[in-house]
Amino acid sequence: MASLQRSIPLKEIQKILSADVILDEGWLRGEIKTVYCSDLMSDILSFGDSSSLLITGLINPQTIRTAEMVDIAAICFVHGKIPHQDTIEMAKKNEIVLLSTKYSMYEACGRLYCARMSKSIDLP
Amino acid sequence: MKLSEIVEKLRLGVRTGTGKLDREVNRGYASDLMSDVIAHSMKNDIWVTLQVHLNIVAVASMKELSCIVLINGKEPEKETREKAEAEGIPILVSDLPAFELIGRLYQLGISGKRHGSEESA
Amino acid sequence: MRRLTEIHKVQELVFRLKTSDAKASEVVILSPNTMMSEVRSILRKNKIAAAPIVAEQKVLGIISVNDYLNWLTAGREDCCVEKCMSVNVKFLYDDEPLTDAIKCFDRYGFYEFPIINRKTGNFAGIITRRDIIMGLLRALEIDYHEMEISSYSGHTFFQDMAADHTELMLSFSVAGKNIQHGGDVASKLKKNLHHLGLHPDIIRKTAIATYEAEMNLIIYGGGGTVEVFMDADVIHIEVKDKGPGIPDIQKVLQPGYSTAPDWVRELGFGAGMGFTNIQNCSNTLDIISKVGKGTTVKIRIGLDPGKSIK
Numbered sequence: 001m002a003s004l005q006r007s008i009p010l011k012e013i014q015k016i017l018s019a020d021v022i023l024d025e026g027w028l029r030g031e032i033k034t035v036y037c038s039d040l041m042s043d044i045l046s047f048g049d050s051s052s053l054l055i056t057g058l059i060n061p062q063t064i065r066t067a068e069m070v071d072i073a074a075i076c077f078v079h080g081k082i083p084h085q086d087t088i089e090m091a092k093k094n095e096i097v098l099l100s101t102k103y104s105m106y107e108a109c110g111r112l113y114c115a116r117m118s119k120s121i122d123l124p
Numbered sequence: 125m126k127l128s129e130i131v132e133k134l135r136l137g138v139r140t141g142t143g144k145l146d147r148e149v150n151r152g153y154a155s156d157l158m159s160d161v162i163a164h165s166m167k168n169d170i171w172v173t174l175q176v177h178l179n180i181v182a183v184a185s186m187k188e189l190s191c192i193v194l195i196n197g198k199e200p201e202k203e204t205r206e207k208a209e210a211e212g213i214p215i216l217v218s219d220l221p222a223f224e225l226i227g228r229l230y231q232l233g234i235s236g237k238r239h240g241s242e243e244s245a
Numbered sequence: 246m247r248r249l250t251e252i253h254k255v256q257e258l259v260f261r262l263k264t265s266d267a268k269a270s271e272v273v274i275l276s277p278n279t280m281m282s283e284v285r286s287i288l289r290k291n292k293i294a295a296a297p298i299v300a301e302q303k304v305l306g307i308i309s310v311n312d313y314l315n316w317l318t319a320g321r322e323d324c325c326v327e328k329c330m331s332v333n334v335k336f337l338y339d340d341e342p343l344t345d346a347i348k349c350f351d352r353y354g355f356y357e358f359p360i361i362n363r364k365t366g367n368f369a370g371i372i373t374r375r376d377i378i379m380g381l382l383r384a385l386e387i388d389y390h391e392m393e394i395s396s397y398s399g400h401t402f403f404q405d406m407a408a409d410h411t412e413l414m415l416s417f418s419v420a421g422k423n424i425q426h427g428g429d430v431a432s433k434l435k436k437n438l439h440h441l442g443l444h445p446d447i448i449r450k451t452a453i454a455t456y457e458a459e460m461n462l463i464i465y466g467g468g469g470t471v472e473v474f475m476d477a478d479v480i481h482i483e484v485k486d487k488g489p490g491i492p493d494i495q496k497v498l499q500p501g502y503s504t505a506p507d508w509v510r511e512l513g514f515g516a517g518m519g520f521t522n523i524q525n526c527s528n529t530l531d532i533i534s535k536v537g538k539g540t541t542v543k544i545r546i547g548l549d550p551g552k553s554i555k
Contacts, residue, residue, distance in 0.1 A: 009270075009383075029382055037222045039156035040174060041460075042518035043196070045453050046525065055223075057160045058513045062460070065428030066513075069435065069452045079164060086425075104164060106154040106172065106226055107236030113227025159511055175516070176501065201501075 007031035008115060010074060013053065014099055016115050017108050019076055022083075022098035023091055030073055030097075037109050041066045055108050059083035064090045073097060078105045125149060125232060127191060130170070131216060134228055136193065140205055141214025149190045152234045154226055158183050165189060170234060172226055174198050181207040191215070195222045258384050264346050264360050265339040267380025268370035274299045275308065277327040284313045284326065293373075294356035298330050302367040304359045306330030338363045339370070343377060350374055401548070402441040403477035413441075413475045419459060421468030421488075424512065430471050431456035441475075447548055450526035451480055454544050457519040458484040464509055465489070466540060479528075482544040490536040497532075498524075 010028045014021060021028065033051040038044050039058050050071040056063060059081050067075055074097035077083065082100050083091075091098050101108050128145040131138060138145070153165040154172040158179055165171060167188045173180065176198050184192050191214040194200065200208065200215050208215050218225050230236070273291045275284075275298045288294065288310060295309035308330045316329050336359045337346055349358060362369040403411045415437065417430040435452040443451075455471065462469050466486030474481040496502050498520050505515025524530050527544045534540040 031383060035223050037154065037226070038174070039160070039513055040516050040518075041513040042457070042516050042522050043156075043174060045457065045522050046518070057155055057157050060512055061425060062427050062513060065432060065456065068432055069428075069456050070449065079160065104153060104155075104236050104238060106152045106230075107238075109154065109223050109226040110152075110230030110236055113223065113230055116227075156513075157511055158507070175510070177503070177510075179507065179510075198501075 006116065007033050007051070008112075010053075010097065012115070013074075013076075013112065016111050017076060017099065017101040017103060019099035019101040020080075020082075022088060022100055024097070027095065027097050032074065035109070035112055036072075037105050044072075045070060055105055055112075057081060057105060059087065061087045061090055063087075064094065064096060067091075067096050068094045074099065076101055076108065078103060078108055125234070127170075127214065130229070130232065130234070133232060134218065134220075134225070137217040139200055139215045139217055140208040141191065141212060144191075144212055144214050147190050150234060152226065152229050152236055153189075154222060154236075162187065164238060166238065170229065172222060172229070174222065176200050176204055178203050178207060180204060181211055181213055184208075184213050185211045189213075193218060193225065195220060195225050259381065260342065260344060262343040262380060262384060263339065264337045264341050264343060264372055265369070266384065267343055267346070267376050268339075268360055268372045269376045272371055274368070275326055276300060277305055277325060279326045280323055281313065281316050281321075281326060281329055282323045284308060288313070297334070297359045297368065297371060298326055299368045302365075304334055304336065304361065304368050306332045307334050307359065309356060334359060336361050337372065343380065346372055346377060350377075401443055401477065403475075405442075411476060413473075415473040415475075417471045417473075419462050419468050419471060421463060421466065421486075423468070424463060427460050427463050428456055430459050434471075434473060438480075443548065447480075447546065451482070451546055454523045454526040454546065455482055455484075457522050458482070458542050458544065460514060461519055461542070462486055464505070464514060469539075478548055480546045480548065482546075484542040484544075485539065486541075487539040490538055491532065491534040491540055492536050494532050494534060 008031065010030050010032060013032060014028060031051065032053045034049060035053050036044060036047055037055040039056055041062060044054060044066050050073055052072050054067060054072050054075045055078060056075065057078050059077055063075060064087055076099040078101055080100055080102040127147050127149055131145060149168060149170050151166060151169050152172060153169040155161050156173050156175050161183050165187045168190045170191055170193060171184060171189045172193045172195060174195050176194060180192055181204055193216045195218050197219045199217060273293055273296045275296050277298055277300050295307055297307045298305045308326050312329055312331060335353055337349065339360050339362050357371050357373040359368060360370040360372055419430060431452050434455050435448055438448045438451060459471060462484055466488035469486030472483045491497055500521040501517045503515050503517030509515040523544060528547045529545045531543040
């Protein structure tokens with residue numbers, strides 16, 4: 001995990017990761033301050049905060065439960081993975097944003113890392 | 125870029141494979157799920173993970189990955205170290221969290237591009 | 246009382262924001278040489294009603310849909326925007342409060358205002374009515390979690406009860422190997438604690454500890470029960486199974502020690518950090534186990550971080 005040097009709007013993250021929005025277009029208003037990438041529940045449980053994004057390859061229902069326990073705002077699945085409908089319903093009840101990127105975790109994190117290092121759109 | 129350069133630039137600890145750091149690497153992969161690593165990693169990838177059990181050596185060997193980098197200050201289990209040494213697989217360690225380490229590797233030019241499964245830049 | 250606090254918080258937020266907090270993230274500007282004939286398509290493509298003309302970081306003027314229409318209907322020949330722009334541009338400084346921006350929109354009825362950096366006099370962005378709304382929404386999103394904590398009333402269900410002593414007991418049964426439902430109990434408990442008005446940090450710790458214990462129950466214990474006893478001072482969680490038992494309790498408490506089979510690891514568990522996470526979230530953790538009989542895990546979490554619990 002790492003704190004971003006600047007908060008990045010969720011909409012911008014979706015663009016950087018070329019991610020499909022599983023849930024929900026209307027929920028992409030927030031900003032993300034911290035990014036975690038992990039496929040290990042206990043690792044995620046020991047961090048987690050409400051302006052955070054989790055990047056993971058795990059699409060089982062426990063990913064949603066884990067995110068719920070630590071108030072993670074959004075999850076982005078890698079390798080274009082999409083969870084089962086039951087898992088999506090669980091995320092819907094808890095209003096957790098679900099995205100899916102075709103990139104690998106490495107590539108997704110690399111891109112976000114570079115985005116955080118650049119300043120927000122500079123005006124001339 | 126040589127593994128030894130990466131070790132130096134990112135101040136990684138070397139737990140096994142000290143003699144194997146001469147290899148050239150230019151791609152990275154990150155996952156803690158063996159099934160994903162088997163399905164998507166490519167030969168010579170640097171593998172970033174926080175799994176420390178014996179299976180990581182078997183998978184790294186099977187997929188001919190260049191090395192394993194453990195994050196968050198994780199240390200390999202004793203059996204894992206012994207097997208990695210026997211198989212000639214470097215295990216490197218970092219105190220950094222995964223996102224930070226991946227980001228720095230990425231900025232050094234170690235990309236994550238997979239052939240065919242992602243858009244090219 | 247809580248509702249009123251929330252309303253004041255929102256008002257406070259509005260007064261705290263500056264124009265630079267709400268300014269548009271994407272800006273369309275024109276160079277002085279842009280031709281009037283291009284203006285229509287530029288405004289239309291970007292769905293805007295006006296654009297500032299900027300050169301060497303200074304705002305020279307502004308051109309709007311109205312200016313374009315005036316030029317068109319006057320039948321004038323094509324020229325650069327510098328000749329047709331409005332030069333008396335009303336602008337805002339980047340450090341002015343957002344409330345000033347709102348007043349300007351009211352007073353002048355313009356579509357947008359350029360923002361100028363007070364120190365350098367350079368162009369620093371634009372702000373429209375929509376940007377004000379979006380800026381407020383964004384600020385509210387970020388502050389929501391902080392609001393949750395500060396709107397916490399400090400009065401739990403227990404303190405509101407008129408009795409010498411109040412206790413609550415919740416019990417749940419958990420089926421073994423039913424991984425699909427792993428975490429259901431922790432989730433229900435979390436929502437219940439929220440209804441009871443507990444501090445968000447206590448809710449989070451309890452949820453995490455219960456979740457880890459529940460997953461252990463499912464994966465290793467063959468299922469069992471989770472019982473939660475609460476009073477005004479402490480939450481006491483007992484997780485019981487009649488599973489194989491733990492031969493060496495000290496070993497399982499070591500971070501990283503795990504006997505997890507591969508299928509468990511592929512679900513994101515089995516890293517041996519479960520008990521460590523529980524310990525980090527609780528005041529006390531006790532494990533009683535007998536091989537062949539079963540295991541009881543007792544977790545206690547104090548509701549007041551400043552007080553030690555009996």
